[in-house]
Amino acid sequence: MHRVRINVTGSFLTGALLVSWIGVSGQRPAHYEHPRAELDQARDLFDHAKYGAAQHEADKLVQVIRDPFSAQRIEAEFLGAISAVRLFNKDASLRLLAFIQDHPESAHVSAVRLELFRHYFSNKRWEDALTWATQVDEAGLTVEDREEYLFKKGYAHFQEGQFDPAMTAMSKLKDGTGPYAVPSLYYSAHMDHSRGRYATALPAFEKLKDDPSFGRIVPFYIAEIYFLQGRYDEVIAYTEPLLADPSGTRRIGELNRLTGEAHFRSGRFAEALPYLEKSVQRSTGITRKERYQLGYAYYRAAEHQKALGQLTLVTNEVDTIGQLAVYHMADCYLQLQEKNYARNAFKRAFEMSVDAKVTEDALFNYAKLAYELSFDPYHEAIAALQDYLKRYPNTARRDEAYGFLVDVFLKTRNYEAALEALDAIPNKGPSLREAYQKLAFDRGVELFEGRRFDQALMSFQRALQHPMDPGVNARCHFWMGEAHYALGQYDEALGKYDDLRNSPGAYATKLYEQASYSMGYAFFKKKEYGEALTALRRFASSTGGNPEQRANALLRVGDCQYLAKNTAEAIRWYDQAIGAGTKEKDYAMFQKGICHGLDRRFQEKISVLEQLLAESPGSRFAADAKFQLGETYINLENDDRAQQFYGKVVSEHPNSPQVRQSMLQLALIHKRQGDPDLALREFKAIVDAYPTMDGARDALAGIESIYIEQGRVAEYEAYIAGLQFVDPATLDLDEKYYRSAESLYFDEKCDQAIGAFGDYLDKYPNGAYAVNALFYRGDCLYRAKRFEEALPDLESVIQRNAGQFMESALFGASDILFKDMRWEGALVHFERLGQVASFPQNVLAAHVGRMRCLVELGRIGQAAVVAEEVIALPEATRDLRAEGGLVVARAHLDAQELDVAYTRYRRVASENTNQFGAEAKYQMAYVRHLQERFLDAEKEVFELVQNFPAYDDWKARAFVLLGDVYVRMDDRFQAKAVLQSVIDNSTDPDLVAQARERLDRILNSEVLEVAPPEQEEIVVPMGEGNDTEE
Template sequence: MKRMTILSAMAATVAGMTAQVNAPEIDGYLSRGTLMYRDQNYQGAIDQLTQLKRMSPDSHQAEEADFYIALSRLYRGELSEARQLLEAFVGDYPSSSHMLTALMSIADCDFYESEYEQALARYNAIPESALDLAAAEDYRYRKAYSLMKLDDWDAAMNGFASLRSTKRYSNAARFYQGYIYYAQGDYSKAKELLSSVNTSTAPGNRADYYLTQIAFTEGDYDKALSMARKAMNTVAEFTPEMQRIAGESLYNLGDEAEAVTYLEKYVAATNDPKPSALYILGVSQYKSGDLDEAVSTLGPVTACDDAMGQSAYLYIGQAYLKQGNVNSALLALEKAYRMDYDKKVQETAFYNYAVAKMEGGRTPFGSSVTMFEDFLRRYPDSRYAPSVQEYLVTGYMTDNNYEKALASIERIKRPSSAILTAKQRVLYILGSRDLAAGNVSQALKRFQGAKALSSQNKAMATECDLWIGDCYYRQGKYTEASKAYSDYLRYSGANSSNRMLATYDLGYSRFGEKRYSEARQNFEKVVKQPGNLGQDIVADSYNRIGDCHYYASAFSEAAANYDKAYSLNPEAGDYALFQKAMMRGLARDYKGKLEIIDDMMSRYPTSGLMPSALLEKAESYVALNRADDAVKVYRDLVKRYPTTSQGRNGYLQLAITLMSQGNRRQAIDTYKEVISSYPTSEEARVASDDLKRIYADDGNLDDYAKF
């Protein structure tokens, strides 16, 4: 009877569960979705739970749906979507019982995307003690793997050691410990561990690959050959490397013919073959008379700065010689004889180089420059040394290698006039390059050095004055800049193409010195006779003339020149219009000022002068007693440009204007906003003083102190 009761109860429970799963209501979708998730039918789970979300679920149902949809995305490999959903889940349900799993899953997204440093940081933020056994094992494994990928070998080794006794990760832990020993060069321990793993499943199926590498590295070529042949078909991605090991092992065992067979397969299957394999193939091709193939195959090997690279250069040079390509042979042979890893190769290369040179080969200067420098180092007192020195300098300049040309010149104890002329030109060119790169101090030194050699080329020395002026101007040394520009104008010819440019630059340096009258004269010369200067520079000169008049309080003259600047270059006319408006304001024509500012703002809505224009517009309204309009503009200014100095000032002026209107509460709030937003600014200091007076007038200094 009791058994019957139990069976009946079970049947009732199953029936209830079935009814719940098949129910069309929200609970039915939730039950089906979670069951599909547990059955790893992740797309089905997403479909069911997404439908649930459309049915106005309660908070618990929505939480469960969001959680399992996010995990389903994760296990479908949709990492970007999963991350977004999980991060949203953490933010939406901070008290969820799934929080730990959600945080772990976000870390897993980083892990699966190979963002190991970020994954590790996330794992470390999760207390392992709060995880169940399976999750804790996953946690330790992924942390150890991330540490290994970040080359934190010791910590990774300890992490894998803690997994050695687990059922799921024991084999992987031993494999990765073996790999770490391999990467550290401890082949004895690596072999011990890698030999003990189960090779029928990943990652243990890769163990033979590393064991083969160890045998080859240790010079046990018979064993390496045997293991490579066996491992070729274990993991497809390792097949080419095993072919290389087999080929190079055979080569070291003296079987070159079979070695080439393997290595040809390896090279054909690899985008970036190792130089050792290419060297063996290239030498074999050279010996068999396939000279074009040998040169092509050995080419990448020459990137190796070692005996193999030196030998590759030798074979390439000899191949070119056999083809009659003497110049190319010289290039390769010179490389070979300048490398001293293998003295015999060096000797052979030098001999071949000398023979090719004697047969009439010619090389570009840059390829033989080192030879001449070696000559000077070995034979500093030779009677040919002066000629070699001049050849070096000329060659460097021909190759546009001016830094080396200058260094070579500086080593010459008694330079000839030709060398000094070359030095002046080198300094001039290097100075212009330094200035273009923003290295102003270095450029100035170069130009001054070139100018000091004026006896070699006076015209070039004069051009240096123009550059020297530019350097001083960029450094803010306007007096020195003015002198340099003046020197240029004094010594350059009347027909010099840069005279008007120098005049324009002199105007700017004098403007920087606040010598406005003299600056205006320079700019007036430019607008009267611009020469080859562009219309934009002429327009800019009119702007500066206007500025000079402005500083002299000649506002109508300033406005007239701003008009000319605008008419010449309306595309960049925002400054001219703005300044013209300012002149109207200084003449107390506030309506006219407003009209021009509105025109400027409509024409140039992206102008950098927009904050200033809004501030001036508001202040003009204040001057016209149109406080309401001023308030609107101030509000627009602080909304659009809160971080600018004009925005800060606008906040303060808004408070003052509101106060003048009797809007005491709004004014106080605005003063507080100024102080809170810009606590270290001058505007905040003024606002604080005003606010203090207001509170004092109200008898509420305690409230002020609290604020």
């Protein structure tokens, strides 16, 4: 296109306007001599282009002459209106229109109509200009005014897109010699060109090639017409000399484009490249087609990286260009050995579905690459292959596609999606049934590792419905046994272990031995120790197996012998467990010491327990070992040594359950040694510390004995009266009420026990057994999940510092507060639980609870310290160790210790195939992203998808992150591909929203500049006046 600057006004006193002026100037009545002089003065000012002064004089004269029909006044109005036009006054058109309305018979009306046409034309009000053009008397115009009128009328039609009337007007001028002949010829040629009349347009443009105004731009039109006529060699022959020496030729960028495209259309891609490269360097008017051609030329010239840079810019639109660009990008990626990227590109080309052949080929190659790469994040390869076979049942690649489909089923790790696809196939042949069994088994193991045991059992059962592989059948039985065991269904577990052992060929597998280990534990849980002993000894005597499990089996055999009171045998097995490197060596040594004590081999017991304390002073059995040493020395009648160990229990382990009994033994020793006053103080200290009848019963007996022996019965009565939990008057009835409720509790009739304990507490709120009743009622309410009712009872027990119930009360109260998200309160109780816990499972619960509360409170640094303690606990499961590892890694991440954080996340990912491993793998990618190691981040995401396919949430998060990575790598096509996959496949609305927001941001940044073509300013000489621009 072009830009035309047209002079819209000329000398006023020419043509029709001058005639109209002369026609009235001689009509001067005698009685208006003075006004005539003023009118002459206004005319003179106008002729000297002093339009403002002329307008002032004319308007003043209008005010003086009151007769509206006076010839001088009419002339003055006319002169004022025309001056307003020349001054571009806002009311110019209104004054002209008013003149026509007020003086329709005036000789000036024709001139005013022409002036209105010119006025609207100069203001680009083409429709108004054309309206007044119809009212101009063309026949009455001078030659000059007629040529101006015809050109401007034609040009106004041109601007309105009315080419026929425009051509009609300009055809009267284009072959002439006037000032409008050349512009009319140009516009006529331009309109012929626009309407595809190239044979007519070409000669006209050729006539203009030497014109000083149009000659600079017609080469483009000539070249384009050659191009549009398919005369590519002529395009090249015409343009290459111009481009070698432009000499003022305009639209060089588009001439480069035409030259490059002519080479392109002729299949000369290497020759096309220099011109296409120069073409896209211009600042405006670059189209998607040009980008595609440049990209394709690079592609054909094997410059694949450059091809990708151009092709990716034209992939936003779903059309032929977009699909072909993506398709060629896929091949570029293949040539660059970037198969993952090629897979995404083939997928996108298939989804565009514009050209049928391209769509089929893209779908096949996408599915093939998904199979070859074993990278199928949303299980699309199976769907793609099935879709391909459905869409193209008669394709020549049908057998190849079916082969891929079976292999994909066997290789996939997205088991559930694969099973759904197989379920949709009605008649499955042997290969598909075998694949089904394997997939169902693998899905069962995956569910088991995710601790979804009920669902795992169903998946293993699905596998057994297609019993194609005996080995898989055997593994199904074993894992079903493990799932039943995890659910506490020990009889069912034992049944499945037996099924395994009776399976064909099972004897030769490792699972046969493993089943013995699992059976031993199941029997142990059922307290069938003889059967447990047999199974565990069988496993322990096997040559293979996991060394840690073998050590555990030896330990449990020792426990079975201990429970069977075969102490000598128990000691032998405990020794074997210690020799096998059991992680529970302190337990084995403690049990060994107990066995020596039962055999009354006290010195051996003392030796083993002291060795335990020397080797493991921080052992959780330390308090028990010291207490047992005290008991042993009592048996040896060595009160001094006994006193030392009891004292250590009290001073070094104040929260141990053995403290009360140790205090009692110390009091009894002092009483025996003849120090009743010290013994009395110690007995009273026990009552103060354990203010319940059960807790203080033995101490009260000692106090009573001392007071009676010393004849201080009155003091005894006063002491008893001061105890809130003892009311001698009602003690017997108090106990009967309590025992009635307690019997319901121990008979596991909790519903009735809750009411009975309530009745007791109503009657004896400070009774001898009030603490017991509060705890047991709270425990029943807790087990019934009536947590809000249970909490006050458990808190009351904690406040009263009831030693025997403290551990359980703290466990229940902390659990309730944690479930209710009352993190601060839960944290306090978990911390106290950690101080008093003696049972390993409660020690673990205290640590895990503290860690989780601190995480919820945002105190990650403190949480990490506790997490390290969780990881070190032997009772911690693999999942808990993984959870702790994630907390530690997060603390390092928050502290910007990225390398350490990465290492800790890697440890978790390498040891876990469940959700913890998936999260750790995601965080590894995130750390690499923060470190700007983008290729490493991409690698981590790919490995996450490959190794953790069942965890859609982390997979989607990883793809959103990967989109950010690709943006940073300036690979927006791949960024769009991965973000679109999240949008299409994720069920998490938040993640979909994140992906969509990022995708929209990319798309908005990729909008190509499709500006108008280069414009040329062409000046059409019109004499004096103001200019306007199209």
